[in-house]
Amino acid sequence: xxxxxxxxxxxxxxxxxGVEYLFGYPGGAVLDIYDxxxxxxxxxxxxxxxxxxxxHEADGYxxxxxxxxxxxxxxGPGATNTVTSIATAYMDSVPMVVITGQVGTPLIGSDAxxxxxTIGITRPIVxxxxxxxxxxxxxxxxxxxxxxxxTGRPGPVVVDVPKDCVRPSVKFEYPEPEPVKMRSxxxxxxxxxxxxxxxxxxxxxxxxxxxxxxxxxxxxEGSEEARALARMFRLPVVSTLMGLGAYPGxxxxxxxxxxxxxxxxxxxxxxxxxxxxxxGVRFDDRVTNSVPKFxxxxxxxxxxxxxxxxxxxxxxxxxxxxxxxxxxSQFLDSAGEQKLSCNAKAMDEWWGHISKWRAAKCLxxxxxxxxxxxxxxxxxxxxxxxxxxxxxxxxGQHQMFVAQYYKFDTPRSFLSSGGLGTxxxxxxxxxxxxxxxxxxxxxxxxGDGSFQMNIQELSTCRQFHIPIKIFILDNHTLGMVRQWxxxxxxxxxxxxxxxxxxxxxxxxxxxxxxxxxxxxxxKLDAAIDAALSKKDSLVITDIRCDxxxxxxxxQQGGGSMSDMFMSxx
Amino acid sequence: MRQIISILxxxxxxxxxRVVGLFSQRGYNIENITAAPTEDPSVTRITIxxxxxxxxxxxxxxxxxxxxxxxxxYAQEDDSSGxxxxxxxxxxxxxxxxxxxxxxxxxxxxxxxxxxxxTPEQYILQYVGASSDVDRFLKAVEDSADVIETxxxxxxxxxxxxxxxxx
Numbered sequence: 001x002x003x004x005x006x007x008x009x010x011x012x013x014x015x016x017x018g019v020e021y022l023f024g025y026p027g028g029a030v031l032d033i034y035d036x037x038x039x040x041x042x043x044x045x046x047x048x049x050x051x052x053x054x055x056h057e058a059d060g061y062x063x064x065x066x067x068x069x070x071x072x073x074x075x076g077p078g079a080t081n082t083v084t085s086i087a088t089a090y091m092d093s094v095p096m097v098v099i100t101g102q103v104g105t106p107l108i109g110s111d112a113x114x115x116x117x118t119i120g121i122t123r124p125i126v127x128x129x130x131x132x133x134x135x136x137x138x139x140x141x142x143x144x145x146x147x148x149x150x151t152g153r154p155g156p157v158v159v160d161v162p163k164d165c166v167r168p169s170v171k172f173e174y175p176e177p178e179p180v181k182m183r184s185x186x187x188x189x190x191x192x193x194x195x196x197x198x199x200x201x202x203x204x205x206x207x208x209x210x211x212x213x214x215x216x217x218x219x220x221e222g223s224e225e226a227r228a229l230a231r232m233f234r235l236p237v238v239s240t241l242m243g244l245g246a247y248p249g250x251x252x253x254x255x256x257x258x259x260x261x262x263x264x265x266x267x268x269x270x271x272x273x274x275x276x277x278x279x280g281v282r283f284d285d286r287v288t289n290s291v292p293k294f295x296x297x298x299x300x301x302x303x304x305x306x307x308x309x310x311x312x313x314x315x316x317x318x319x320x321x322x323x324x325x326x327x328x329s330q331f332l333d334s335a336g337e338q339k340l341s342c343n344a345k346a347m348d349e350w351w352g353h354i355s356k357w358r359a360a361k362c363l364x365x366x367x368x369x370x371x372x373x374x375x376x377x378x379x380x381x382x383x384x385x386x387x388x389x390x391x392x393x394x395x396g397q398h399q400m401f402v403a404q405y406y407k408f409d410t411p412r413s414f415l416s417s418g419g420l421g422t423x424x425x426x427x428x429x430x431x432x433x434x435x436x437x438x439x440x441x442x443x444x445x446x447g448d449g450s451f452q453m454n455i456q457e458l459s460t461c462r463q464f465h466i467p468i469k470i471f472i473l474d475n476h477t478l479g480m481v482r483q484w485x486x487x488x489x490x491x492x493x494x495x496x497x498x499x500x501x502x503x504x505x506x507x508x509x510x511x512x513x514x515x516x517x518x519x520x521x522x523k524l525d526a527a528i529d530a531a532l533s534k535k536d537s538l539v540i541t542d543i544r545c546d547x548x549x550x551x552x553x554x555q556q557g558g559g560s561m562s563d564m565f566m567s568x569x
Numbered sequence: 570m571r572q573i574i575s576i577l578x579x580x581x582x583x584x585x586x587r588v589v590g591l592f593s594q595r596g597y598n599i600e601n602i603t604a605a606p607t608e609d610p611s612v613t614r615i616t617i618x619x620x621x622x623x624x625x626x627x628x629x630x631x632x633x634x635x636x637x638x639x640x641x642x643y644a645q646e647d648d649s650s651g652x653x654x655x656x657x658x659x660x661x662x663x664x665x666x667x668x669x670x671x672x673x674x675x676x677x678x679x680x681x682x683x684x685x686x687x688t689p690e691q692y693i694l695q696y697v698g699a700s701s702d703v704d705r706f707l708k709a710v711e712d713s714a715d716v717i718e719t720x721x722x723x724x725x726x727x728x729x730x731x732x733x734x735x736x
Contacts, residue, residue, distance in 0.1 A: 119583060124594045128637040131582065148637060183736065184579055184640040308631040 002174045006135030007036035007166035009174055010099070013139040015042045016177050017146050019070050021435050023048055023057040027074020028114060029101025032166040046435060046464060049456040051078050053428035055085030056454070059094050060432025063415045064390060066221065068095045068149050069432060075101040076114030079160075080121065084422055086156045087125040091419025092242060093219060095154035097145045098122075104164035105133065118160045127155030135165045135172050147180040152187030153306040154219055187305060191322035191330050199277070199301045199318045200334040203233055206275035207346035208297075208353075211235040212258065215242030215418070216280015216304060218411040222325030223247065226279065229331055233342040236354055238266040240281050241403055242418045249407030250387065255354065259287040260555045261400045264362035264564060265354055267555065271562035272353065273298040280304060280324040283314040284419065293560035303327045362553050362566060363404055372521045374398060374473045374545045377528075378405035381443065381471065384528045389441045390415065390433050394426035394450030397479035400551040402445050412437075424453025430468050431457060441469060441532060448474040448501050458511035461538045469531050470540045472504055475547045483550050487568075508540040519544035571600075572626050573652055573726045575734050576615040576633060577641040580606055584638040588615060591636065597621065597629050601723035612640065612736055618700075618724045643734050654726035657695065658703045659685075663715035664692040672713045680706045691717065700724060 004012060010033055014022065023046045026034045037045060048054035051073045058069030069089075073082055079100040089096045103112040119129050128148050130141040138161060145157040203209055211233075217226050223246050230237050230253050237247045238258040247254055256263035258270055270276065276298045281287070283302075288294045291313055302309075302316035303324060310319040320327055334340075365375050378401045381391075387407055392415040393399040399416055408414045415433055417425040430444040451472055461468060473479075478496040485493055508515030514537050518527040524543070531539040556563040578584050585604055592599050600618040607614045621629065626644055633642045645651045664670050664687075673692055677684055680702075686693035696706045703721065710716060728734070 120586070123583075123587060123590050129583075133582075182637070185637050306635065308628070308635045310631075312628065 003171040004174045005032070005036065005166065005168045005171055006138050006161075007032040007168060009135065009172065010138050010142065010161065010166060011036045011040050011043065012174060013142045014070065015040060017143065019043055021046055021061060022070050022072055023054045023061070023432065024072035025051050025054050025074065025078060027078050027101060029075035029103060029163045030072060032163070032168055033072065033101070033161070035168065036166075046431075047460060048428065049459045050454065051081030052085050052424065053454045053457045053460070055082040055096070055098060056088065056425050056428035057432035057435070058096050058098070059085060059089045060392065060415055060429030061436040062089075062094050062096055062432070063429070064412055064433035065436035066219075066412065067436070068097055068146050070097045070099070072099045073101065074114065075103055075118070076116045078114075079116055079118040083121060083125070086122055086158065088417050088420045088422045088425055089156040090125045090127070092417065093154050093215060094156065095149040096156040097142070097149050098156060098158045100158060100160050102131070102160045102162040105162045106164070108162065118158065122158050125156070126158050127153075129158040129160065131160045132162060132165045135167075135170065136175070138165060139175050143177065143180050144182065148185065152185070188307075188321045189305070189323040189326050191303065191320045191327035193330070195318055195320045196327065196330045196334050197338065199320065200331050200338060200340055202275055202299065202301065202318070203277060203331075204335070204340035204342060207343060208273045208350045209233065209235055209275040209277065210269050210273040211237045212240070212270070212276055212278040212281060213237060213243040213246045214240040214279065214281030216324040217243055217246035218280075220280065220305070220323045220325040221411070222280070222328050223411045225325055225328035225332060229328055232332065232335060234347045234351070235277075236269050236351070238262070238269065240284070240287055240418075241416065243280065244403060244414045245408035245411045248409040250409055257403050258561070260289070261404065261551050261553065262555075263404070264360050264553055264566065265357040267553075267561045267564060268357045269354055270295050270298075271560055275299050275301070277301045278303065279328060282306075282309040282312065285313070288314060289555045289561055289563070290558050295561065360566070367521065368546070369521060371546045372519065372524055372543060374401050374475070374549050375405055376521070377471065377473060377524065377543055377545065378402055378445070380525050380528050381445070382406045384525070384532050385441060385443065389413070389443050390437060392416070392426050392430035392433055392442065392444050394446040395421045395423045396447050396450060397475075397483065397549070397551050398445050398447045398473040400480075401473070404551075423450040426450060427454045427470070428457050431460060431466055434466050434468055443469045443471060445471050445473065447479060448472055448476065448498055448504075449478045452501075455507070458507070458513060458538070462512045465536070467534070467536050467538050470538065471528070471531070472540065472542045473545045474501070474504070474542050475545045475549070476501065477547050479549070480551070482547075486548070487550070504540055504542040508538070513538040513540060515540040515542065517542045517544070570620065570622060572619050572621055572644055573654060573724060574617045574619060574630065574633070574642065574644040575726065575728070576617070576639060577607070577734055577736060578613050578615065578636070579638045579640065580611050580613040581638060584613065585615070587636050587638060588633065591632055595629075595632060597625065601721070603723040603725050609736065614734075616724055616726050640736055641734050643728065643732070645728060652726045652728055654699055654724050655697055656700050656703050656724050657697050657722040658707060659720045660694040660696070660707070660710055660716055661718040662692050662694060662710060663690065663717060665690050669714050673710070676706075676709055676713060680709070682706060
């Protein structure tokens, strides 16, 4: 029977849960935990430089590996600094456990030094949260937190640990791990058999079906099943931003991303479809455009593990609650049992329409011998990496260009803040991704605005030799906001210019990394190749891009899926 | 539409705040709410009275189910056949002079209310009934005497018939 302090139990519980990496930042309330951590041989601690970065690192680790990302921060400002990161993970359903220090229980409520109501502040942005009352709560709550974070619809869980619960002088018996059971939490994973049978029949009978994939397919590891189903019924496949990589981007049946900056063929197919099989999606407003005009001819089959997501915005004709992978394989079984196949004649005709939409080449753009176009940076990066990199983005134009021009063939290759749209997410998330997944190069595509929101993590990369390749699409402006100002605010550029950026090459050097600047289109490929060839170094490539480039196509607000601006004019 | 939602949830710190927070953060309205432990002290039962249409009610119940602490949720549109519901009303009224005191006593007899506290100048009246009856009684008293203070418990409801809300 092992006797341990609360702090030792915390560390031991993490070890027993299989935690290898802990992202953290020390402080007063977590001193005892850090002291106990000093003795751990199994847990590697990664020191961020700001708690927001720390928690995004745990998020990036989780998205790249599928494991629970864990971070540890102190009370008060340590905890509040993680709020944006927690909300980011919540919106994108990322399994994450955030351990926050708290003032001692006798001080709670007294406005003590570095006290804040962490549970209260984070309540609307967590899947669940725990405030430990005594040392023996720590193992119990941490195990529940991991279980909750990683099952059902994944999400962040906060465990708030008051300082007196981790006091080294008081020892308790460490409870051996046992399976977590919670009477109030039983997510449904298996889809309703009758509903699946009906939906599978509809899929076979449909004349203009579309398979729409979202982040749920990636979290449930359901890509293979999705591919098999698409093959079986010759389905055109579209993807949400979060679903990119769930289906191979270079496959002939893939029409691209749908929604606000989706491809012409993807949005047209949705608009004309008579059946949409939507798997692991939540019909975000950036996907649907105007809901009453959304897919007017289509029956909607909606598969999701979260019952609250079904018929939340778009009414489902056939709702199926279940895990995406499980339900997709139920579809395959059911189609086999019922000997279903696609309606060949109708599908020939449907693909004929799609080919015509494809021929519009909505992603074509004009190159300029003097100015680098942001689109061409992404195309060059795709060429240079052979599509085999983990690409992490920040938020804005560059993010959309990556989504449109980089073809993601495997899941967990594209990490981006979709739901919350958090500028500053990309760099720390890329660090987390590299920590969890070192077999592939990790590239950050960012903007000059976004990158400066968590630039301090360059120091973390220096300390832990994290050789991320950073590509700044440097257009000296907040590109996406500028795009809206140009298109919808009569060109009144209000505070989006960023003409006083630092010299990013000098910044790289100041932090002990390498940097290069490129503004000549003819030297772009060479610069990208040079960065990627330096396997062991972090390299910042500051790429001066066209300030006036626009992300197109773009849906017209308040319209249907097919109402799109195809060009600036 | 007037709806009564009954919830069983873990009797844990902060569980009630998650339920209440859900209503405010999703823009749903709470008309009144009651909460107390059940025969099993680890389980709290909450009754919420809200105004919402069928679609919104569906969304609310799904969001409530999603809360990790929530064990069961049941909602039924309020047609009086489906729910037995009561509310308690206490009224502190000015009761000076024979006329007023007699009239108040008379009203209590008619409504089957009780006078639970008496001072030379005030009565405390207690009334138990469905919310609409509470409204009627309150109106009747207000018409006959000066009301100093009122307190209503909020609705406590149980669904009729075979349906039962248990862990």
